[in-house]
Amino acid sequence: MSTTVLLDATSIPADSGGVGRYLRELVPELARRDDLVLHVACQRRDVPWLTRDAPGAVLHPAPADTTSVARRLVWEQLALPRLARRVGADVIHSPHYTMPLVTRIPRVVTLHDATFFSHPELHGRLKGPFFRRWIRLASQRATRCIAPSQATADEVARWAGAPARPIVVSFHGVDTERYSPGSRAREAEMRRSLAIGEAPYVAFVGTVEPRKNVGPLLDAITRLAERRPELAPRLLLAGGRGWDEPVIERLEAAAPGAAYRWLGYVDEQLLPSFVASSTLVAYPSVGEGFGLPILEALASGVPVVTTDRLAAPEVGGDVAVYCEPDAASIENALEALLDDDARRDELGRRGRERGLTFTWRRTADEHAAVYAGAARRRS
Structure with a gap:
């Protein structure tokens, strides 16, 4: 029975960061399943890619004004439950913390991380209280909550109190065809499009926000370039503008010959080649609910330097290189790896093997099981 x-x-945000990448991969997998009838409420701008990538889903474009966060939340509370009743939904899946509060239809909520509690200084003055409130509500009132890592599930229980029902851990996957060593075949095209020349580079992928710890990374690569200019490749940062204003000012003020360069948001079509063609990926985040850039580097056969904070070790396993989040430790980890070609090759090979075990099909299987269980609770 479906x-x-x-x-x-x-x-889904316009730049597809965070929750957008999760849904861009998950929805097509869910739409292919015979045991689900999938309806998707979406922004009008997302209709083209959903039509192309998830033809099995029934789309319901939301009003144009729901691009406003406040109006989207009102629509979620008032119109989404009506839509769910109209389509005969057994379950509502709210994939980004918030959910309709007044409905008898079972609700599944994805909680992506709990750093709003553990690292409130890394979030804006309004975002922190908002998301802390919704995490508490979801953990107590949702039929089921999904977290992308055990670290996130544990942190939610630690900070928001014991959930009403156990949180289901479902790792994200990675598209191992797009993110693969084979993406280096498009390196020349990617370099032309991004105007980055032919020199080797260290890659960073992520929004410029405080928890990504970009400031110490800039310090580390600058010091390394000053001490050993013959060793240190330039650091190229691909990611949208966040709210780490001091770091953004540094990036925007960087001289043409600086040890780092901010590329801004890089198109998704170029991103796999950008990652696969790098010497290594540096991602010293202090608070990940999962850490997709780590997994994408591994799947691409590229070694990655990260920290052992929160979910990163669940993704990187024993093939990522771990450091402390301070500049000196990042610098030492980068230098050691850049000095060792054989180790980079070995970690790249083992990383690819590990990356192949994280599939979006498995993620969809686990989500479908949660949906079925939530629907049974209603009946």
Whole structure:
């Protein structure tokens, strides 16, 4: 017997960061399943790619004004439950913390991380209280909550109190065809498009926000370039503008010959080649609910330097290189890896093997099981 699911994808941001990448991969996998009837509420701008990549889903474009966060939340509370009743949904999946509060239809909520509690200084003055409130509500009132790592599930329980029901851990996957060593075949095209020349580089992928710890990374690569200019490749940063204003000012003020360069948001078509063609990926984040850039580097056969904070070790396993989040430790880890060609090759090979075990199909299987269980609770 199939389960009818209404998935609310209206929270996908325009630049597809974070939750957008999760849903861009998950929704097509869910739409292919025979045991689900999938309805997707979406922003109008997302209709083209959903039509192309998830032809099995029934799309319900939301009103144009729901691109406003405040109006989207009102729509979620008032109109989403009505839509769910109209399509005969057995389950509503809210994939980004918030959910409709007044409905008898079972609700599944994805909680991506709990750093709003553990690292409040890394978030904006309004975002922290907002998301802390919704995490508490979801953990107590949702039929089921999904977290992308055990670290996130544990942190939610630690900070928000014991959840009403156990949180289901479902790792994200990675597209191992796009993120693969084979993506280096497009390196020349990627370099031309991004105007980055032919020199080797260290890659960073992520929004410029405080928890990504970009400031110490800039310090580390600058010091390394000053001490050993013959060793240190330039650091190229691919990611949208966040709210780490001091770091953004540094990036924007960087001289043409600086040890780092901010590329801004890099198109998704170029990103796999950008990652695969790098010497290594540096991602010293202090608070990841999962850490997709780590997994994408591994799947691309590229060694990655990260920290052992929160979920990163669940993704990187024993093939990532771990450091402390301070500049000196990052510098030492980068230098040791850049000095050792054989180790980089070995870590790249083992990383690719590990990356192949993280599939979006498995993620979809686990989500479908959660939907079915939530639907049974209603009946």
